[in-house]
Amino acid sequence: MASMAFPLVRSPTKSTTIFFHHKEQTQNVNGLKFVRGKKLLKDLCTWGIGGPCNYFVQVFHQTHLLSAIRYRHEFSVPYIVIGKGSNCLFDDLGFDGCVILNQIDLLERIEPGVYRVGSSFRFNHLGILSCNEGFAGLEFAAGIPGTVGGAAYMNAGANGQETADSVESIDIVTIDGKF
Numbered sequence: 001m002a003s004m005a006f007p008l009v010r011s012p013t014k015s016t017t018i019f020f021h022h023k024e025q026t027q028n029v030n031g032l033k034f035v036r037g038k039k040l041l042k043d044l045c046t047w048g049i050g051g052p053c054n055y056f057v058q059v060f061h062q063t064h065l066l067s068a069i070r071y072r073h074e075f076s077v078p079y080i081v082i083g084k085g086s087n088c089l090f091d092d093l094g095f096d097g098c099v100i101l102n103q104i105d106l107l108e109r110i111e112p113g114v115y116r117v118g119s120s121f122r123f124n125h126l127g128i129l130s131c132n133e134g135f136a137g138l139e140f141a142a143g144i145p146g147t148v149g150g151a152a153y154m155n156a157g158a159n160g161q162e163t164a165d166s167v168e169s170i171d172i173v174t175i176d177g178k179f
């Protein structure tokens with residue numbers, strides 16, 4: 001049995017406050033680079049469909065994620081956290097909010113068959129890796145093209161197996177940016 005622990009974020013919907021000057025294309029905040037109005041959602045999902053998002057930021061560490069969420073929360077900007085976008089269908093009109101692209105990619109072996117995995121780690125890689133190391137429970141993951149975070153959020157499953165059966169614990173970032 002493989003076990004996982006990884007940070008997750010819920011996606012709230014709130015009204016938007018536009019606080020960028022319209023001519024600004026990027027803004028650096030606490031080491032985070034927010035891109036304004038240029039990133040197309042079609043480039044972030046498997047379907048290849050979707051217009052621009054108002055704000056776009058990539059997070060590579062938990063601290064980035066906390067900062068991004070706190071910052072968006074402070075300005076009442078709606079946001080969504082995405083992984084590989086393999087279960088997202090976006091609107092051609094785009095998203096009047098902030099897309100946070102999860103890039104928190106880590107893997108630690110806690111003990112044999114127990115892994116601590118970053119939420120952007122590829123779920124299919126985790127399935128193959130744990131199988132190759134001799135552990136059962138995530139064989140189905142090998143065919144799922146998303147992230148570990150996406151799989152946990154969706155409780156991805158196939159062939160009679162599901163993600164929840166192999167999860168021991170999950171670290172969660174709340175909608176107001178608390179770990």
Ligand SMILES: Cc1cc2nc3c(=O)[nH]c(=O)nc-3n(C[C@H](O)[C@H](O)[C@H](O)COP(=O)(O)OP(=O)(O)OC[C@H]3O[C@@H](n4cnc5c(N)ncnc54)[C@H](O)[C@@H]3O)c2cc1C
Nearest residue numbers: 008009083084085086087088146147149150151156157158
């Ligand atoms: C070819 C193909 C085959 C597939 N086969 C299967 C299958 O067999 N079984 C199955 O269950 N699914 C399958 N899927 C669907 C999809 O791959 C899974 O649902 C996958 O778990 C989504 O992961 P993702 O990283 O792409 O999530 P995304 O599409 O990026 O996001 C999906 C949802 O999860 C949320 N989310 C993502 N990451 C996080 C996070 N870190 N914290 C909080 N919320 C988050 C997003 O906000 C969004 O609401 C398939 C998809 C494709 C394209």
